[in-house]
Amino acid sequence: MADIGASRVEMPQLLSSALWHKTGRVQTMGSELYRFKDRRDAELILAPTHEEEVTKLIGSDIESHKALPVRVYQVGRKFRDEPRPRAGLLRTKEFLMKDMYSFDMDVTSAKEAYQAVRGAYANIFNRLFDWSFLPQLPHSGPAWREAEADTGSMGGSFSHEFHVEDPIGEDTLLSCDSCSYAANVECAASLASPEQRATSLDQVAVGLYAAADDPACAVAMVYPARATLNPLALARYAGPVWSASTPERVRVVCDSAVEAHDDVLEHAVQRALAEHGAAPVRTTEPSRTMIRTAQVGDHCAECRTGRLEEHRAMEIGHTFLLGARYSEALGYAVVPAGRNQREPLQMGCYGIGVTRILGALAQRAMQTYAQVNPAAAQGKRARAGLVWPTAVAPYVALVLPAIPHTPQKMQAAERLCALLDRGVEPAWRDARADCLTSIRVPAAEIAVDDRPDRSLGSCLFDAELVGYPLVFLLGKHWEKTGEVEVRRIGHATQYATFEGVCPT
Numbered sequence: 315m316a317d318i319g320a321s322r323v324e325m326p327q328l329l330s331s332a333l334w335h336k337t338g339r340v341q342t343m344g345s346e347l348y349r350f351k352d353r354r355d356a357e358l359i360l361a362p363t364h365e366e367e368v369t370k371l372i373g374s375d376i377e378s379h380k381a382l383p384v385r386v387y388q389v390g391r392k393f394r395d396e397p398r399p400r401a402g403l404l405r406t407k408e409f410l411m412k413d414m415y416s417f418d419m420d421v422t423s424a425k426e427a428y429q430a431v432r433g434a435y436a437n438i439f440n441r442l443f444d445w446s447f448l449p450q451l452p453h454s455g456p457a458w459r460e461a462e463a464d465t466g467s468m469g470g471s472f473s474h475e476f477h478v479e480d481p482i483g484e485d486t487l488l489s490c491d492s493c494s495y496a497a498n499v500e501c502a503a504s505l506a507s508p509e510q511r512a513t514s515l516d517q518v519a520v521g522l523y524a525a526a527d528d529p530a531c532a533v534a535m536v537y538p539a540r541a542t543l544n545p546l547a548l549a550r551y552a553g554p555v556w557s558a559s560t561p562e563r564v565r566v567v568c569d570s571a572v573e574a575h576d577d578v579l580e581h582a583v584q585r586a587l588a589e590h591g592a593a594p595v596r597t598t599e600p601s602r603t604m605i606r607t608a609q610v611g612d613h614c615a616e617c618r619t620g621r622l623e624e625h626r627a628m629e630i631g632h633t634f635l636l637g638a639r640y641s642e643a644l645g646y647a648v649v650p651a652g653r654n655q656r657e658p659l660q661m662g663c664y665g666i667g668v669t670r671i672l673g674a675l676a677q678r679a680m681q682t683y684a685q686v687n688p689a690a691a692q693g694k695r696a697r698a699g700l701v702w703p704t705a706v707a708p709y710v711a712l713v714l715p716a717i718p719h720t721p722q723k724m725q726a727a728e729r730l731c732a733l734l735d736r737g738v739e740p741a742w743r744d745a746r747a748d749c750l751t752s753i754r755v756p757a758a759e760i761a762v763d764d765r766p767d768r769s770l771g772s773c774l775f776d777a778e779l780v781g782y783p784l785v786f787l788l789g790k791h792w793e794k795t796g797e798v799e800v801r802r803i804g805h806a807t808q809y810a811t812f813e814g815v816c817p818t
């Protein structure tokens with residue numbers, strides 16, 4: 315975050331609803347928003363996100379274009395009254411989120427900020443989802459994906475989601491098997507397959523809806539009968555299903571895969587009107603765009619040669635180029651250089667779901683354990699374990715003095731911790747290519763399991779559950795030879811002596 319000029323802030327979780335009424339999000343977020351009254355009858359909410367607050371915080375402080383750009387971020391708790399909390403950490407009513415906001419004077423620099431954050435987030439996800447230290451793992455596609463997405467209740471002009479593939483995920487992604495195109499199925503673009511193209515009356519479906527902006531106008535959505543109408547496209551062009559009698563006007567929106575002649579289209583629309591009990595009505599020239607939902611096997615709209623594949627995925631991050639959606643609603647503007655009119659601040663917002671990432675990482679860490687230890691993970695006495703990427707392991711190393719905890723052994727364990735903290739070159743019994751020539755683990759990253767009431771077996775069992783990448787065991791072998799048993803995930807057990815860590 316420092317590399318892209320972002321400063322850390324902390325905003326409250328208990329908020330007045332006043333700003334949220336101004337932006338209209340009290341209505342759009344609806345029952346997902348925790349709302350309640352305090353003793354003075356003032357309405358409060360628990361923050362589900364912070365666009366309103368941060369716009370006020372930064373906007374009220376900026377008096378000149380010279381103060382821009384500004385980027386701030388925080389890591390904090392958020393609350394949403396989810397109707398269906400599920401899958402452990404995947405969907406919860408309270409969660410930890412890292413959210414960032416950018417403020418710029420114009421659209422060009424706002425877009426630059428957006429691209430810089432996408433790059434920074436890619437770096438973060440590359441580090442988080444990195445199991446490359448286990449070269450023996452079968453290659454299983456990219457660790458995470460970026461996909462074009464809908465802006466939803468956040469508003470704004472464009473947006474990307476970050477996903478990890480997981481069967482328990484709630485999103486469906488379509489990605490091209492030939493180029494890098496990927497999008498949420500909600501908004502994926504595609505070229506229709508030959509079977510989907512509609513050229514005759516019986517291949518065309520028509521939905522009749524009310525126009526959101528004109529009560530006397532109906533909207534006819536025309537799409538191939540073999541496809542489904544995209545709900546987002548429907549929301550963009552029309553309102554609820556047409557229920558009145560004969561409309562005064564009919565606006566025609568036609569899917570790009572409908573290749574029927576205009577007369578056939580007209581016929582299909584009049585047929586739909588008749589089915590609704592309406593009299594024939596003059597229609598407008600059809601506007602053509604993609605209104606069907608993209609499907610597996612469709613040709614990619616980007617490279618036009620690849621085919622779309624489907625993936626089940628879990629969303630771990632979302633970025634939005636917001637434009638002036640919030641600054642305009644809340645009235646924060648400044649005068650750009652060389653002009654005399656105030657213009658609203660251009661914003662972006664960027665979220666990473668920390669709680670959810672922990673869930674996604676744990677899923678992967680568990681699968682990785684089973685891949686690395688196939689024998690341990692199967693059978694009657696199957697053990698569970700976690701293999702974390704180094705950047706997120708709860709501790710990097712465990713020093714485990716087995717019982718009995720003689721003073722000598724405990725001193726040796728202490729000495730080993732000090733050596734690891736300082737950096738040490740172990741003397742390996744069998745120097746192999748995969749032996750670490752030097753090891754350095756900061757003291758804060760070393761755990762010592764000195765529970766006096768636990769057998770060695772139970773300590774090792776717990777060590778696999780916690781998922782320490784490195785375990786240093788002082789047990790029977792150390793008592794006899796002075797060699798420490800070094801267990802490293804994905805490698806055979808090794809023995810090494812460390813200076814001053816021997817029984818005397």
Ligand SMILES: [Zn+2]
Nearest residue numbers: 490493614617
């Ligand atoms: Zn493609």
